Amino acid sequence: MSQTKNPMIGYGLLFAGVALLPLLGAYPIFVMKVMCYALFACAFNLLIGFTGLLSFGHAAFLGAAAYGAGHALKVWGLPVPLGLAFGVAAAALTGLVFGALAIRRSGIYFSMITLALSQMLFFFFLQAQFTGGEDGLQAVPRGHLLGLNLENDQLLYYLVLAIFVGAFWLIYRIVHSPFGQVLTSIRENEARATSLGYDVARFKLVAFVLSAALAGLAGATKTLVLGFATLTDAIWTTSGLVILMTLVGGMGTMIGPIVGALVIIALENKIGDAGKLLADLTGVQWFMGLGESVSLVTGLIFILCVLAFRRGIVGEIGHLLEKRRSGS
Amino acid sequence: MTEIFGIPLPALLGQLLLGLVNGSFYAMLSLGLAVIFGMLNIINFAHGALYMMGAFLAWMGLEYLGLNYWVMLLLAPLVVGALGVLIERLLLQWLYKLDHLYGLLLTFGITLVTEGIFRSFYGVSGQPYAVPEALQGATNLGFMILPNYRAWVVVASIVVCLAVWALIEKTSLGATLRAGTENPKLVQAFGINVPRMITLTYAGGVALAAFAGVLAAPILQVTALMGSNLIIVVFAVVVIGGMGSILGSILTGLGLGVVEGLTKVFYPEASNTVVFVVMAIVLLVRPAGLFGKEK
Numbered sequence: 210m211s212q213t214k215n216p217m218i219g220y221g222l223l224f225a226g227v228a229l230l231p232l233l234g235a236y237p238i239f240v241m242k243v244m245c246y247a248l249f250a251c252a253f254n255l256l257i258g259f260t261g262l263l264s265f266g267h268a269a270f271l272g273a274a275a276y277g278a279g280h281a282l283k284v285w286g287l288p289v290p291l292g293l294a295f296g297v298a299a300a301a302l303t304g305l306v307f308g309a310l311a312i313r314r315s316g317i318y319f320s321m322i323t324l325a326l327s328q329m330l331f332f333f334f335l336q337a338q339f340t341g342g343e344d345g346l347q348a349v350p351r352g353h354l355l356g357l358n359l360e361n362d363q364l365l366y367y368l369v370l371a372i373f374v375g376a377f378w379l380i381y382r383i384v385h386s387p388f389g390q391v392l393t394s395i396r397e398n399e400a401r402a403t404s405l406g407y408d409v410a411r412f413k414l415v416a417f418v419l420s421a422a423l424a425g426l427a428g429a430t431k432t433l434v435l436g437f438a439t440l441t442d443a444i445w446t447t448s449g450l451v452i453l454m455t456l457v458g459g460m461g462t463m464i465g466p467i468v469g470a471l472v473i474i475a476l477e478n479k480i481g482d483a484g485k486l487l488a489d490l491t492g493v494q495w496f497m498g499l500g501e502s503v504s505l506v507t508g509l510i511f512i513l514c515v516l517a518f519r520r521g522i523v524g525e526i527g528h529l530l531e532k533r534r535s536g537s
Numbered sequence: 538m539t540e541i542f543g544i545p546l547p548a549l550l551g552q553l554l555l556g557l558v559n560g561s562f563y564a565m566l567s568l569g570l571a572v573i574f575g576m577l578n579i580i581n582f583a584h585g586a587l588y589m590m591g592a593f594l595a596w597m598g599l600e601y602l603g604l605n606y607w608v609m610l611l612l613a614p615l616v617v618g619a620l621g622v623l624i625e626r627l628l629l630q631w632l633y634k635l636d637h638l639y640g641l642l643l644t645f646g647i648t649l650v651t652e653g654i655f656r657s658f659y660g661v662s663g664q665p666y667a668v669p670e671a672l673q674g675a676t677n678l679g680f681m682i683l684p685n686y687r688a689w690v691v692v693a694s695i696v697v698c699l700a701v702w703a704l705i706e707k708t709s710l711g712a713t714l715r716a717g718t719e720n721p722k723l724v725q726a727f728g729i730n731v732p733r734m735i736t737l738t739y740a741g742g743v744a745l746a747a748f749a750g751v752l753a754a755p756i757l758q759v760t761a762l763m764g765s766n767l768i769i770v771v772f773a774v775v776v777i778g779g780m781g782s783i784l785g786s787i788l789t790g791l792g793l794g795v796v797e798g799l800t801k802v803f804y805p806e807a808s809n810t811v812v813f814v815v816m817a818i819v820l821l822v823r824p825a826g827l828f829g830k831e832k
Binding site for chain 1: 648806820
């Protein structure tokens with residue numbers, strides 16, 4: 210990462226551009242959905258990219274907050290900020306319990322434990338009454354904020370953008386704080402961080418809870434936007450999806466997860482069309498079913514990324530720029 | 538009729554047997570995971586997908602080629618083992634010098650592709666597979682009715698698991714394998730082809746998963762997703778048992794199957810989650826796992 214230029218200008222331009230998108234004819238719901246997943250991936254990246262912990266259970270926090278916020282908004286009729294806050298609190302609490310258990314083992318065991326715990330929560334959501342089981346929690350009202358009716362997509366768009374920018378700023382501050390530096394040192398050399406006197410387990414747990422809470426903010430906002438929370442939010446494939454987004458965009462970069470989320474969501478939306486096109490071109494009927502088995506394509510991207518493309522899109526671009534600079 | 542805690546004895550024993558059947562699958566899969574992890578330092582997420590493939594191969598063999606259960610019980614592990622050789626040579630071998638997590642991610646990708654392929658052809662509904670003729674019916678033991686096929690699954694799994702244990706702990710081939718796990722460089726210096734040993738270990742591990750898949754085909758529905766539901770439980774089993782000991786893996790797998798079966802009798806709502814709860818408790822009490830060594 211270059212330290213010479215102020216990255217704030219770049220981020221400012223990026224978000225200003227996103228603010229203009231609905232005026233340029235972009236479909237607001239789609240962009241809001243991308244922003245929610247981008248925030249989810251940024252929260253996940255805080256762990257994998259900056260602390261070196263691979264959580265394979267982040268869907269648990271997305272799901273806990275999605276159901277939590279949905280229940281608070283629909284059943285209790287809480288105002289929007291409180292509903293979102295309740296969702297975040299539910300995710301943070303889940304993160305505290307899961308984190309306290311998972312950090313007792315490191316490396317690959319950590320990933321397996323987070324995956325197993327999130328599967329446990331999935332079965333809980335499947336059986337519990339308040340989640341609506343297989344049907345999910347439907348028709349969550351958007352409500353009002355400061356007298357403004359959020360049923361209006363445009364208004365909600367700017368609220369979601371504000372939430373996203375606020376959370377992104379928070380993540381930026383965390384990563385670039387002394388606390389973030391300690392996290393990076395744990396990623397680079399855990400034994401050394403311990404020997405320097407840092408309570409590594411505690412730092413890991415705080416990072417885990419922060420990441421869970423931010424993932425929860427993404428889940429709560431997603432419920433507000435789409436008006437429903439379902440088991441898809443909490444299932445293990447969603448944990449895999451957020452890993453893929455972060456990997457494709459670039460682990461350990463600030464905007465990589467955003468790029469990755471955009472690429473993967475767009476791909477999921479377009480893959481059925483691509484399948485139809487391929488079926489028309491080649492005459493092979495099998496391609497028609499491609500939209501139904503997205504996992505085939507996401508799996509191939511996973512394999513490709515791990516073998517040849519580990520820096521991700523943003524990471525590769527940064528690497529090229531660095532090489533050119535040092536070369537000239 | 539005899540009752541224990543208000544549960545009729547035959548029902549209790551029936552669930553216990555079903556628990557042992559599930560436990561046999563946990564044991565065979567966690568054993569394979571442990572052996573592969575020992576040699577390759579990779580947690581093979583694809584283990585569940587390859588187990589599913591074993592079950593599907595059994596079904597396809599009968600459906601398309603008319604090959605019966607017994608032929609496929611032998612053939613499916615060979616086919617999946619050969620696929621394992623390909624996976625290891627083409628994909629996994631590039632990852633050994635990298636962080637463990639890339640191995641998990643790559644095999645996760647393989648899982649998604651495999652499941653996607655089977656889903657695109659067969660959808661998500663289950664394919665029925667009949668119990669082979671010789672094992673149909675049940676035996677009346679006096680105190681319970683024992684379904685022959687379930688008894689066969691438990692016996693066959695335990696025999697195979699013990700055979701693997703004997704192979705690794707009691708033969709010279711196993712000694713080389715264990716030495717390779719401890720110090721591959723030194724073993725290589727003795728003139729042993731370590732890369733080939735790694736390839737064969739992976740192939741053997743996934744063949745074991747395919748064998749379990751064929752055993753499962755007549756009991757469970759053969760679906761594209763049958764493996765991923767299982768592999769997550771097996772991960773919990775591996776965390777509980779620790780991957781240090783072969784016999785430990787087998788015992789933990791069988792034991793947790795029994796615990797799950799008993800939960801189904803006394804508190805069915807928790808039967809899906811009980812293994813994860815046990816994992817949480819073990820993490821609190823003995824973080825390294827029941828048979829693991831503290832580092």
